[in-house]
Amino acid sequence: QVQLVESGGxxxxxxxxxxxxxxASGFTFRNNDMHWVRQAPGKGLEWVAVIWYxxxxxxxxxxVKGRFTISRDNSKNTLYLQMNSLxxxxxxVYYCAxxxxxxxxxxxxxxxxxxxxxxxx
Amino acid sequence: xxxxxxxxxVSGAPGQRVTISxxxxxxxxxxxxxxHWYQHLPGTAxxxxxxxxxxxxxxxxxxxxxxxxxxxxxxxxxxxxxxxEADYYCQSYDYRVSGPNYVFGSGTKVTVL
Numbered sequence: 706q707v708q709l710v711e712s713g714g715x716x717x718x719x720x721x722x723x724x725x726x727x728x729a730s731g732f733t734f735r736n737n738d739m740h741w742v743r744q745a746p747g748k749g750l751e752w753v754a755v756i757w758y759x760x761x762x763x764x765x766x767x768x769v770k771g772r773f774t775i776s777r778d779n780s781k782n783t784l785y786l787q788m789n790s791l792x793x794x795x796x797x798v799y800y801c802a803x804x805x806x807x808x809x810x811x812x813x814x815x816x817x818x819x820x821x822x823x824x825x826x
Numbered sequence: 827x828x829x830x831x832x833x834x835x836v837s838g839a840p841g842q843r844v845t846i847s848x849x850x851x852x853x854x855x856x857x858x859x860x861x862h863w864y865q866h867l868p869g870t871a872x873x874x875x876x877x878x879x880x881x882x883x884x885x886x887x888x889x890x891x892x893x894x895x896x897x898x899x900x901x902x903x904x905x906x907x908x909x910x911e912a913d914y915y916c917q918s919y920d921y922r923v924s925g926p927n928y929v930f931g932s933g934t935k936v937t938v939l
Contacts, residue, residue, distance in 0.1 A: 709871075740928070749930055750915050751930065764926045800872070810859050811860070812878075813864075
């Protein structure tokens, strides 16, 4: 069965960096676009970034553009999110999610359990 | 401020029917982009409930149904059950020149009375 397992969350000071990972299994990882979605405490879901199945294209929400970088290693079935210049407002649970269709409008058919990132001094 | 607007909460007794609206604009739902719906229990992975406006993934009960018209979409839950108590989010796509932009609704908490 499809499994997505995030890791790498934790407490980090404002301005510092953190890298999240998402280990995928149960499907052919290199065939699917992948996303990061986050949920701040008490807030709704917010899309963060997408990377195409082959890594050829990457797109970001305006709130993280220039600070976050999405990447993938198809040989390791792993998705990454490098987060730099972190701010208090980046505090959230970060989910990785698989794109069902690819190259379009979603949906996100499988999600991980999430990893918590807390940005605080 | 979410691009798609949902009511903060809806409630119903077991067995009743509830609906959740999702209102967008001409740059997202009204532009013809599909709407998808997710069920989210705190501390768990969100679950895809409806995709492509009306389609249910395998394993989702037919008590859940979706519809779309103009700049809005709706999720209906019939025969409400205690296990349906959760947060529900709509999701679509919003056009921008710089590339894909996936947008979520503000979320609706369903309470089973």
